[in-house]
Amino acid sequence: MKVDGDILITLAVQFVIMALLAFGGATAVVPEIHRQAVDLHGWMSERQFADMFAIAQAFPGPNVMIVTLVGYHVAGFAGAIVTTVAMCGPTAALAGVLARTWDRFKDASWCQVIQAALVPISVGLVAASAIVLSQVAVRNWAAAVILAGTAAIAYWTRWNPLWLIGLAGAAGIAGVV
């Protein structure tokens, strides 16, 4: 695969910015990854984006690894390295540095105010991810029913999510969705 240096720089810059805004973890930036990769740069189709999210969710490992798949798709092995390090490096360094001073300010009132202010934003970002991905993934009524059913079962029961993923995968193979 031909690797264009400009693309790697774009990936690095965009994913560092995303990481620094990712309050609520990697899921929080899924809509922004979608906006950049599908709408803005045309690096992939809606379908391919949905596939990558599905792969990252269905396999073990932290869900931030969707950035590795996206990076690989856009710019091969170098792209995978760039997106993974950009997403996981700078904020981890920040955490390591702040860990040394955290004890001094963790009980300060301004710190608790910021924490309280960030909670609804991070939950809102997860909700936004759910909205964007549902729109990408659902293309007919059967899929909408499976979406609602999965959400309801996962909300009200403690079934292992892997069963739900497996059942939906089977429904997909059967050609229902």
Next chain:
Amino acid sequence: MSDSTAASPPPRPYTPTHSELFFAFVRITLSGFGGTLVWTRRMFVEDKKWMTAEEFNDAYALCQFLPGPNIVNLTTIFGSRMRGVTGALACWSGFLVMPFVFMTVLGVLYARYGDVELLRRFLTGIAVAASGLLIATAAKMAAPLFRRFGPAPFVLLATAAAIGVMRWPLLWVMIVLVPSSIALAAWRRS
């Protein structure tokens, strides 16, 4: 937690070496499904006793305060507490190496077989379920915020609408929403 009953934390008998830190996290990521946080806590607090329960909670609280993938940030905090900068690097790379290899292999396979009809259908089904699971997660996280009166539900809905419905750029939305939410939270406390 039963291990918090000790009056004074016992002196940490042993500081793990760099390779022990690295392979501890490799093992955590190979422990498979169910979330890495569970396994990280089990190994560091319960099995190896490298951290006390309080130290773990403190580190986790800091991670939730910071942007970025929480659990990855947590690895760096562990590492830097144990062995400074190089320890942080050992934990960070130990945590990421196997998932990176898995995902790259999956990326290669997807590039080659992504258009095979059977796989296409399978992934389409999985994507629907994964979205459904995310809806449930968002609902569970949102529920406690809606039980109290305050600005939180409005901030939550504004964020979800701006990013999820309007599809506005994350950077601009955060530049407006973060200070607004902080101002609302501060005003509510005063």
